[in-house]
Amino acid sequence: MFQIPYEQTGYFSKLMIDYLGKNNQLSSLYNRFPSIENFKDQILEKQTNFSSANREILAESLQNQYAHFSVTAATQNNINRLKDTTTFTVVTGHQLNLFTGPLYFLYKIVSTINLCKELKKTYPEYDFVPIYWMATEDHDFDEINFFNFNQKKFQWNKEVSGPVGRLNTDGLQAVFEEFKKHLPLGNHANELANLFENAYLKHHNLADATRFLANELFGNEGLVIIDGDDVALKKLFIPHIKEELTNQSSFKEVEKSYAILKDAIIQVNPREINLFFIEDGLRERIVFEDDFYKVLNTELQFTREELLHLVDTNPEKFSPNVILRPLYQEVILPNLCYIGGGGELAYWLELKEVFTLHNITFPMLLLRNSVLLATEKQNQKRAKLNLSWEELFLKTDEFQQKKTKDFAQNIFDFEQQKQFLKEQFAALKEVALQTNKSFIGAVNAQEVKQIKGLENLEKRYFKAERLKNQDHLDRMLDLKIALFPNNSLQERVDNFSTFYVDYGKEMMDILLENLNPLEQHFAVVVL
Structure with missing residues (x-):
């Protein structure tokens, strides 16, 4: 494996380079920098700010979510451990991209799993559970309805509305048939075909299909997959939903970060109310106009009393947007650290004051591993051409x-x-x-x-x-x-199937063996 410092690759923003360099100007925007020694104080803080009652609800909800799935012993053990006050999570989140989407989906999860292993080595008296948060309440279908295999785009064409996790999988038979035509003979082609078929043609909605797929790829590592579109979990978020509806406070708190982030691109802009109203086929913003709470693009409107009563009786109808989703995550999980890409961490850096307002511990923020995968043949060609990896970037x-x-x-x-x-x-x-x-x-x-x-x-x-x-x-x-397809990073274009077809699960083993999320380098891995 070869490593290149992030700042030398030319693919990372100044904000991320400053964050990784612990620029003092940014220190007020995060809680603790994610060094291994800083995790002890994060553990102690979260331990005092997360109740045993919430742990019981979390474990029961996860058990219900996995009810119709084959659960590995490692994952089941981790779900059980979440009831213990000495167990904490490390979380990454991702959209429900078709067949996982770009390669960095894998790198997020591998980073999360490997950080848990590193934490266990350093703090053996605690347990650490890797969590993949499925973005089931998202509604940006055009961002997730395709994947690229061997320079060909496979796309799911469908008229949709509402949260993507609830979408039925109708229409994916055609994608599957097209994908099969382009799979080569032998190697691991049949594994890939079966993986797609079992995930998308044998599950009725996109959330279940994605859970099955991620579980097949990483269940043996104890990965726990969570769906926030859950009644019991939303009940834990009721006080925070009410705070947002009545005081519209997130807007003001996020804006406090702008003075510090003035030289950076603001990733997300808060609304006055950062909540959606969701039902099957519906996910629309809630706004306050003319003394009524209204759901955009519908006839729905509520008085203050009516809407707050609905929060109590049906909290599942309220979905946090990008500003409040991180808060929801940290309310329901005993979490220490969020692992994400540069764009994700940039918007998390806008949110610390929101967490302070709600009295919820702000997690540590860790940049996921970035990887360039090369075959041995490509590496030999590079050496023969007398090219350095730095030049190729x-x-x-x-x-x-x-x-x-x-x-x-x-x-x-x-x-x-x-x-x-x-x-x-x-x-x-x-x-x-x-x-x-x-x-x-x-x-x-x-x-x-x-x-x-x-x-x-x-x-x-x-x-x-x-x-x-x-x-x-x-x-x-x-x-x-x-x-570097399309003059871009490979991890943002190619799907894992491009490599899996030749290397199978050995590919996952190589990633798990080589990636260390606490090392601030871009990894070049030769398969």
Whole structure:
């Protein structure tokens, strides 16, 4: 395995690099930085801020959610352990992407499992349970209805509305048949076909299909999969739903983070009310207008008393949006740490004051592992082409420019010449100021023309060098394109099936063996 520091990859935001570097300006936006030694204080804080009664409800709800599934001994043991006051969770969350979607779905869960193992080694007196939170109440179907296998997109076309976890799986037979046509013979193709068929054609809704699939991939590691669209769990969230409806306080609390995040892109903007109203086929925002609470795009409206009564009797009809979902998660779980991608952690950094308001412990935030998977054949080709992994992470234009310079036998330093020209024109401007100021315009125009001419010569020079070494450069580019599809990170494009078809479950074992979520490096793993 080869590792590259995140800041050297060019794929991570300044905010994430500052966070990983423990920039003092961000310290007020999180509770504790996720170093192994800091977990002890997080454990003690959460232990005092999570009741045994909630643990019993959580364990019973999970037992009910798994009622019609084959549960591994490891997962069942972890569900039972959640009743104990010495057991804590590490959580990652993800959308219900078709057939898991991009590869980083796996990396999130592997990071979560491996962190639990590291914590157990350091704190053997406690137990740690890896949790995958299914985003069943989401409604962005277009973001989850496809996956890419061997450069082909397989898409589930369907008219939908409401929370995606409740969607029936009608229409996936056609996707399955198309997928099977493109599976190669032998290797692990039959395993993949059976995995898709058993998940999506033998379960009636997307939540159950996703639970089955994640359980098949990671059940032996004790992964516990939770669905927040649950009546008993929503009852635990009732006081927080009421606070949001009556005081609309999250809006003000999130805005407190903006002054610190002023140089970063704000990931999510709060609403005055950060709750949806959900039923089968319906998930719409709740707004307060003309002294009534209204559900957008419906005829539904409630007085304050009516809506608060509905919260008490039917809390499952209220769904937190992206601002309140993290709070809901931490209310119902004895959680220590949330593991997510850079964009996720960026919006979590907006939320600490919301947790303070509700008196809920803010979890530690850990960036998930990022991985580039390469075959042994690709690694051998890289070595033969004398390419470093760092070079392959360069954007395509920069990569071509660098390798062209490397090929060039007679290197001409255009930057030096441009600097020389600028110095000459600076001296000429000094002379112009002492003679006739009207001469300045002509000098400036000539400077622009000369610099532009030099830049054009530079482009033609490198084009000529590229043409001279085109075959060699093309072989390099073929490898780069294979490893970085669409000039993007592989983990954001390819589905796990692309590699599983050749390596099977060994692929999972390799990831579990190699990834350490507490190491702040991008991992290159050769299969």
